[in-house]
Amino acid sequence: MLLTNACKQESYNEPIISLEKYHIKEGFNLEVVASEPFIEAPVTMDFDNQGRMWVVEMRGYMQNLEGTGDDMPNGRITILQDLDNDGITDHSKIFLDSLVLPRAIAHVYGGLLYAEPPNLWFVDIENDKPANRVLVDSLYSGNGNVEHQPNGLMMHIDNWIYNAKSKYRYQKKNNKWIKEATTFRGQWGITKDNFGRLYYNTNSTQLIGDYVLPNTIIKNTFYKPEEALSKKLTPNQRVYPLHPTAINRGYIKGRLDKDSILVNVTSACSPIIYRGDKYPESFKQNAFVCTPEANAVKRNILNFSSNKITAKQAVVGKEFIASTDEGFRPVNLFNAPDGNMYIVDMHRGILQDKVFLTPYLKKLYAKKKLDTIIGMGRILKVTNQNNTNNTTLNIANFNTTKLVKLLYHNNGWFRDRAQQLLITQKDKNAIPLLKNVLNDTSNSIAQIHAMHTLNGFNALNFELLEKILYSNGDSSVISHALVLLEQFAHENKVTSVKKITEHLFLKNNTEIDLYTILSLGRWVTLSKDDMFPALWQISNKYKKDLLYQEALINSLRGLEEDYFLYLNKNNKNSQDNVFTKVLDTTLTNKKNYIKNSVYGKKGVKQNAKSAGQKIFKNLCATCHGINGEGVENLAPPLKNSEYISKSSKRLALVILHGLSGPIHVNGKLYELNTTMPGLVNNPDFSDKDIFNIIKYLQNTFSDAPKPINLDQIKKLRNIKPKNGGVFSETELLELEK
Structure with missing residues (x-):
């Protein structure tokens, strides 16, 4: 079924919102698709399988300059509806209400996961109503400041749910919820690229990211990686507002320029890697970032080079979206089923929570009457003028065959959702279809999704992955296969893995080399004699590169002394090797029992x-x-x-x-x-x-x-x-x- 912009069947009262004060990059349009009175103080959203928007309303946040009433149970999760199919919300209905400062949702496992501090809940959805509520985590967040609590709830390609401002990830398996340690990431908002690397930020750093797939380089409990994770990707934090900026501590030298315009970001949040299919090729996997204090949305171009990533401002001195409307508060960005990017605009004057609100900013808010911009909220859509087809699929009733075909879709939203629906529905007829996709080297992204979908089915095995590793497939597919292969470590497969590493080394590919050395840990435990030479061969090739030496220590996992003896016995040790410093740090930490904070x-x-x-x-x-x-x-x-x-x-x-x-x-x-x-x-x-x-x-x-x-x-x-x-x-x- 297609949801199209068909002729109106009925007339509805739809608010008309002016965007005259908004400037967007040439070639793009900005549209209001939802606004008050249908929503108020939105902070995040998600799309269901029908393509409808579900919005989290944090109505209790800073209703006045004193911040009173933030403990009122007036938060909501609302389903927005477009009954006349003109692309604009004309109805809304409450899915959950009486919530205190709700902050995150995700459509997963056929239901809804949502965060209302300090709890993380999961509910089934029956006729657009919650049912069978389950407490997933009573310690999802503490009772801390609202600006510094976990959020995000992003289902990832590895079938784990990741968060920002958190060191945990979640998964439902065999009807049980699992909570597992991961790297602490960011402050507000989390996103991913097509390969599966994670991106996030802090208020003062617009884009931070990991060079490697999550949980692949933190398996040595006595070493905390420095080169692989939480890398600042943007060389500077410049922002370009269109008007004088009201920010906290604006009196500090260097915060504002001579015209009182903000110089560097102070409230950056919610990055998104664009993975849709409606924008020009040059926009694919660009990183967009919210800067609500500057009433703007930034655009950065990512550069992927030799297992490292950098980002640069797309147009120096000019933002992708900027407004002189000081109520424009973009706080979240989303890829959507129609292939466009959606903006959650909290639309309010007060942006700073009372705990951190300085007398300086409080006076400035009052002077500019920003405290009067209240009780509002918008969802905006960014469309490409050269691609106006904004129809979307309703996949709620797609059968298994259709869902498998969606793994080839150019829009990452459909690939992600199809993978999770297949795993949730557990139709074993999907397994042979997924194996066909896995063997189709014409589309590496579909192969990766098929691999992880099979893993979610518990239908992946050593032989399937071995075939991939000997193929002439894309390095990204081989890298994921190496990560997944480690779970099948067994002594009777050691010889096969030794041959695989020798074969892959001959490819002379930096990405494959990295994931080979990252993923040998369990195999090393089974046979040091077979795996130590492979580790040394790869690490020696990159002996001056800290990233590869951290990958090496990751795979040793308690066998550091044995590896050191191996190096000395075979005259392969070198004092100028970067690994020597990594090894010394690990052994010192081990001696003093200083663990990586992930495992603290x-x-x-x-x-x-x-x-x-x-x-x-x-x-x-x-x-x-x-x-x-x-x-x-x-x-x-x-x-x-x-x-x-x-x-x-x-x-x-x-x-x-x-x-x-x-x-x-x-x-x-x-x-x-x-x-x-x-x-x-x-x-x-x-x-x-x-x-x-x-x-x-x-x-x-x-x-x-x-x-x-x-x-x-x-x-x-x-x-x-x-x-x-x-x-x-x-x-x-x-x-x-």
Whole structure:
């Protein structure tokens, strides 16, 4: 069945929204497909199998400058309908209501997964109504700030559901929900490319990404990769608003230019890799990023080179979309079944949560009357003027044969959804059809989807993958086959795998070499004698490349000493090899039992019920990590930090008044484009609270706590930064002299 823009059968009242203040790249149109009164304060959405939009409404967020009422159960998940088929929402119906600040949804396993902090729920859908609610995770998010809680819920090609601002992934298998550790990623929003690499960001870094497939390089518990994950892809964070910009701490030098226009992003969120089929070829796998503080959407062109990725602004000095409408708050982007990109516009004046809202911005909001832009919300669609066919398929009733054919679709949305529907429906008639796709080397993307669909069916085996690995197929297909092959590790297959690695090495392909060395871990455990030579042969070829040496340590997994002996015995060791440093780090961590934070404990071990710990978990851990390890591109580590151990006065000043970079921690320079806000003007935090935070930080992350009392903290409230904003490291050090 086709949903088309047919002639109207009935007349409906559809709001008319002007977009005169919006500028979009030439050749594209911007359309309003949903708006108030049908939705209010939308933060995310998803499409169902009929192509309908399901929207999460965070109605309780910052209804006024004081932020009162955010605990009201007024959030909703709404189904938007276009009953007259003209492309514009004319009806809506509530699927779930009475929610407190809901933040994420995903149509998976024939039902709906949704997040309402602190819980993650799953419900079946019966006649557009929820049924059989199941609690997936009671600890999906803590009770922290609304801007720093897990979100995203993206079903991936590997059949796992990934999140932003989280170190866990989820999967439903044999009617049981599985929660598994993964790399901590981003702040708000997560996306993927056609190969399966993940992308995300932080407020101050517009695009961050992984060079490798998820959970393939974190299997050595005593080494945390530096080169493969959480890589800053954009060389600068420039943004180009069309008007003076109202941002937090705009008084800090360098935040705004002489015309009060924002220089670098401060609220970047929700990147999307465009995987649709309606835009020109040059737009495929471009990265679009929301910058709601600048009332804009950015476009970056990705470059994939030698297992590494870079991104650059598509047009220097100009955004893909920019508006002078200060209510335009793009907070999420989505690929859609019609092949276009959709924008979730929260459409409001107040963008900053009360916990971080400075008096400066509060006054600016009031002066510009931005607090009066409330009770609104839009969904916008970006269309290509040269491809106006915006029809979409209703795949709700597609049979198995049709779903398998969708794995060839040019629109990634259909490939993703078809894969999951096939796995959910469990029709074994799909297996021979999927094997046919797997053997069709004319379409590598379809092959990859077929491989993971078969894996979801538990119908994949060693022999099928072995055939792929000996084929002349695309390197991306071989890479995925190598990752999936490891689950079939068995001693009677070691000789076969040894021959496979020898065959693949002769291809002299950097991508295949990387995934070969990444995926030998279980095979190494079975036979060091057979696999050590293969590891050395590949790693030696890239002995100056940290990425490959991290891949090597990933596959050793406890056999580091044995491999070191192998190198020495065969005169293959070299002190100038990058691997030597990686090995030394791993062995040191192993000796001191310092684990990769992915495998660290879920919480800190001291003062579990203290007031200081509660504040830390809800406020500080969102940026610095629950174990104080820091978050890449967001905040430095707290463990052994001079800011924790050297001076209680310095620590108190930072907590009270805030801190901006660059700063030094443990001798390392952190040039983060972020500012830690102070709590001095926040009435929710008393001197006692500040004292509790300090005591907790020092007792947990320092071996030498320094004394401080409430009277000292009270006096430190009046020692303010010279610029009237936050402290710099230089100014803090001067105060200690």
